[in-house]
Amino acid sequence: xxxxxxxxxxxxxxxxxxxxxxxxxxxxxxxxxxxxxxxxxxxxxxxxxxxxxxxxxxxxxxxxxxxxxxxxxxxxxxxxxxxxxxxxxxxxxxxxxxxxxxxxxxxxxxxxxxxxxxxxxxxxxxxxxxxxxxxxxxxxxxxxxxxxxxxxxxxxxxxxxxxxxxxxxxxxxxxxxxxxxxxxxxxxxxxxxxxxxxxxxxxxxxxxxxxxxxxxxxxxxxx
Numbered sequence: 001x002x003x004x005x006x007x008x009x010x011x012x013x014x015x016x017x018x019x020x021x022x023x024x025x026x027x028x029x030x031x032x033x034x035x036x037x038x039x040x041x042x043x044x045x046x047x048x049x050x051x052x053x054x055x056x057x058x059x060x061x062x063x064x065x066x067x068x069x070x071x072x073x074x075x076x077x078x079x080x081x082x083x084x085x086x087x088x089x090x091x092x093x094x095x096x097x098x099x100x101x102x103x104x105x106x107x108x109x110x111x112x113x114x115x116x117x118x119x120x121x122x123x124x125x126x127x128x129x130x131x132x133x134x135x136x137x138x139x140x141x142x143x144x145x146x147x148x149x150x151x152x153x154x155x156x157x158x159x160x161x162x163x164x165x166x167x168x169x170x171x172x173x174x175x176x177x178x179x180x181x182x183x184x185x186x187x188x189x190x191x192x193x194x195x196x197x198x199x200x201x202x203x204x205x206x207x208x209x210x211x212x213x214x215x216x217x218x219x220x221x222x223x
Contacts, residue, residue, distance in 0.1 A: 002066045003130060004029065006052030006082050007073035011098065013038035015070060019130075020045055027061035030073075053082035055089060068094035068130040076100050083113045094130050138198065145203055148174055153197045156216025163187035169212040171199040 001024050005012050008030035016026045016039060027046035030036065036047045050057030052073060063069065069086035071079035076099045083097040097113050139148040157165055162173050162185045175182050176189070177196035191197070201209050 001025075001068060002027070002062050003068045003070070004058065004061045004063050004066045004086070006030075006069075006071045006079070007098075008032075008035040008038055008047075009072065009074060010038065012070075012072045015072065016045060017043065025062075027066075029057060029061050051078075053078060053085050055085065058082075058085065058090065063090050063092070066090075066092055068092065069096075070130055071095075071097040073098075074100075080113060087113065096130060140203070146200065147203050147206070148198060148200050149206070150196055150198050151210055151213045153191070153195070153213050154216040155193070157191050157213070158193050160191055160217055161187065162189045162191065164217060165191065165197075165213075168218055169209055170205070171201045171209055174198050174200050 003019050003024050004027045005016050005019075006029045008016070008028050012028060012030075016028050020026050020043065025045060026043075027048055028036065028039065029048045029050055029052045031049070031051060033047075033049045039045075039047070046061060048057060048061045050060070052058070052071060063086060066086075069083065069090075069092045071082040071086075073079055073082075079097040079099060083095050086092040087095045095113055138150065140146070151171075153165075165171075166173055166187075173185055175198050176185050176191075177183075177198070178192065178194070197213070199209070
């Protein structure tokens with residue numbers, strides 16, 4: 001997958017290096033050409049000097065071939081504008097923005113842009129937003145047989161109760177992330193647009209569970 005990153009600060013550089021090590025092609029955008037020094041001489045991706053929400057700059061970075069976009073510059077406004085341009089102008093499915101003001105998180109989430117507030121920031125959290133399918137587990141028991149992981153959920157599950165999701169997929173939902181905050185759901189909790197679902201599951205069942213989450217709920221009788 002090709003991934004475009006706006007911002008070559010400490011986090012942006014770490015994210016770029018990690019993604020490249022995982023076999024993805026990466027382009028990094030920054031206004032300051034000296035910022036690219038953080039990438040190191042071994043980085044093989046593109047370095048694009050410019051404004052990350054400028055469409056020509058994004059095209060130079062390969063946004064039209066990209067599968068994901070991360071906005072991790074030092075400015076909240078720049079990050080959310082760039083994220084919206086990537087999502088709305090170029091149709092990028094996996095988009096995430098870093099923000100410094102967690103009070104804005106709910107507003108951004110309602111715009112369909114997953115956000116990570118700085119106080120909870122790690123490059124790993126951004127990786128989970130950009131590469132939701134097959135993401136590394138959040139936790140694994142010592143035997144490796146059971147793990148906690150975020151599973152990409154089809155929009156078809158929106159409006160359905162957690163109890164139905166659990167019954168049809170055979171997993172236990174450990175918690176949800178909603179508007180940037182973790183919450184423990186009840187069986188009556190209804191999935192909303194933008195929810196990130198974290199489940200406990202057997203490691204050997206990961207592929208089967210990912211497929212069930214991606215498929216959506218079974219058709220009900222009479223429909």
